Amino acid sequence: MKSLLLVVLLAAAATAAIVSQDVAEAPEGVVEYEEILYSDETELAEVEEAGSRSVEIExxxxxxxxxxxxxxxxxxxxHIRGAVANTIIVQxxxxxxxxxxxxxxxxxxxxxxxxxxxxxIVSGGLNRNFVTIRITSARGRGYNYRIQIYGR
Structure with a gap:
């Protein structure tokens, strides 16, 4: 009975955890994360307006x-993020x-x-040594993306 309870608790913890798997093959690479939650449309509009001055490629x-x-x-x-009710996730x-x-x-x-x-893409990119990628979820939704960066 104790082992069943332990398995159920571990399964619950695993599904509730936010998974972010980083595998950088280049030892000289550094990955930084910034995550923001928005529940107010005006806050998000201000961020998007500021971001429009950046290098949004696609x-x-x-x-x-x-x-x-x-x-x-x-x-x-x-990068996997679960949904948060009535919230837009920007990472x-x-x-x-x-x-x-x-x-x-x-x-x-x-x-x-x-x-x-x-x-x-909000800054950096091709022919540079850095890139900042912004992932914006739909309101009340999550996301699951794989990011691959190639270079010389």
Missing amino acids: SRRNLSVGTIGNSRLLANTQ NITFNFASSIRIAAIRVTRVGASQNATPS
Whole structure:
């Protein structure tokens, strides 16, 4: 009976946990996260207005820029966030690499069923050594994305 209770508690903890798996193949890479929750439309509008002055390259359900070619995989991460009632989740993920590395391709791919989240590039990007990717969820929804960064 105790083992069954333990298994149920572990399963509950595992499903409630926020999973963020970081596997950077380049030892010179650093990943930083910033997560913000918005329940007020005016707060989100102010952030989006400020972000519109940045380098937003593409704003769709998947994001794919650059060509892989002879590049190597610098970072392969998966970002999963559960839904929060009546809240929009905005997460900025910044990848920093050594100054000698240049990003050649960025792939942000939705995993599983669509929850209408939107990935976008807000700073850095191709031919730079850093990139900041913003994932914005739909109100009351979560997201599940895989981010792959290639470079030379």
